[in-house]
Amino acid sequence: MGGRRIFKAAAVLIALGYSSLLVYQGGVTFNFQENRQGSVQVSDLSIEPVTKTNIYDSAVNKNISLNDIFISVKTTKHYQHTRLPIILKTWFQLAREQTWFFTDTDNRQLQDQTNGHMVNTNCSASHQRKHLCCKMSVEYDHFLESGKKWFCHFDDDNYVNVPRLVSILQQYNHQEDWYLGRTSVYEPVKIYKKPTNKLMFSFWFATGGAGFCISRSLALKMLPVASGGKFISICEGIRLPDDVSMGFIIEHMMKKNLTLVPEFHSHLEQMKLLIPETFRNQISFSYAKAKDEWNVVNVPGFDTIYDPTRFLSLHCFLFPHFKFCPR
Numbered sequence: 001m002g003g004r005r006i007f008k009a010a011a012v013l014i015a016l017g018y019s020s021l022l023v024y025q026g027g028v029t030f031n032f033q034e035n036r037q038g039s040v041q042v043s044d045l046s047i048e049p050v051t052k053t054n055i056y057d058s059a060v061n062k063n064i065s066l067n068d069i070f071i072s073v074k075t076t077k078h079y080q081h082t083r084l085p086i087i088l089k090t091w092f093q094l095a096r097e098q099t100w101f102f103t104d105t106d107n108r109q110l111q112d113q114t115n116g117h118m119v120n121t122n123c124s125a126s127h128q129r130k131h132l133c134c135k136m137s138v139e140y141d142h143f144l145e146s147g148k149k150w151f152c153h154f155d156d157d158n159y160v161n162v163p164r165l166v167s168i169l170q171q172y173n174h175q176e177d178w179y180l181g182r183t184s185v186y187e188p189v190k191i192y193k194k195p196t197n198k199l200m201f202s203f204w205f206a207t208g209g210a211g212f213c214i215s216r217s218l219a220l221k222m223l224p225v226a227s228g229g230k231f232i233s234i235c236e237g238i239r240l241p242d243d244v245s246m247g248f249i250i251e252h253m254m255k256k257n258l259t260l261v262p263e264f265h266s267h268l269e270q271m272k273l274l275i276p277e278t279f280r281n282q283i284s285f286s287y288a289k290a291k292d293e294w295n296v297v298n299v300p301g302f303d304t305i306y307d308p309t310r311f312l313s314l315h316c317f318l319f320p321h322f323k324f325c326p327r
Helices: 002-017 083-089 108-113 129-146 162-169 216-226 230-238 242-253 276-281 311-318
Strands: 069-074 099-103 118-120 150-155 158-160 179-181 189-193 198-203 212-215 284-286 288-290 293-295
Touching: 069 129, 069 162, 083 108, 083 311, 099 129, 129 150, 129 216, 129 230, 129 242, 150 158, 150 162, 150 216, 158 311, 189 242, 198 242, 212 216, 212 242, 216 230, 216 242, 230 242, 276 311
Parallel strands: 069 099, 069 150, 099 118
Antiparallel strands: 150 212, 158 284, 179 212, 189 198, 288 293
16 A cells, blocks of 8 residues: 555656646745844853753653653754844753754854764755755655654744743644644645646645644654755755755655644744733744844843843743843
8 A cells, every 4th residue: 555655746746847837836936045243242142051950840741851852953054143042041941852953064162062962964054945855855765764753844034942842742642643743834835737737636734933733643754755865856856945955755656644733833924922921821922024124023031232142041031041142
């Protein structure tokens, strides 16, 4: 049965090679460029919490722990002095052994700060489709090698509420097929064949800008078509970005539907609409800057000049025991 499904999937890819694709993206722009003005210098902040508070005591089920999760963060040399320092000072400290950064250059200082968790993918630093897919392919392969039960991908403009991520994953069985995330479009991606404009198929995808998680059971079933660089071939065959291609593989080829988890958030949303009283229930947050206006969470804390992304303030809101947090 599995061999027949893979054969059919291969046939689809061959057909796509001879077809022109029309993609409905729901008005979402996939290329995002950050204005570097207002970069945050956080090198003076202490990274050690005041107390050894056990932030996982509230977990209900103990079948999944933080050590069962492989957290990957896609980044680039362009943001190693702006985005990464904020992550390293905040939520990374809650998952130091479980979080890996996938980049495109070597940086000895960052290797030391992450205890060797910077992976040079040897992919280009470009934001083009092929190069994004290259990094996602390396992330996926590293997860397979890790033996972990869950693969959770995030971008370097995400803040991850680590305890909440653990508690959410405890609600699902990693031995079953799960694709967890949040869409960024209002309709599924639709692929048509020219010149007839006949609908070939449609599928949903979890936007990488909010993060998504895949159970090991599902990841292993993807192995014949996605491992060892095959993921890049899929991307090139359908000519779609990395997160969309992941949705194509899972929803169309593996026939497993996306499970919507609204606690994932990307910069495509209005962050200010999130209510502070709900912050502890959210998995991920993001930020963006368009011209002179920041799309950030509305949270009290540091001055906006010092903390324009609000991630430092958000971290202190959630975990006030960290030494750098205001008293």
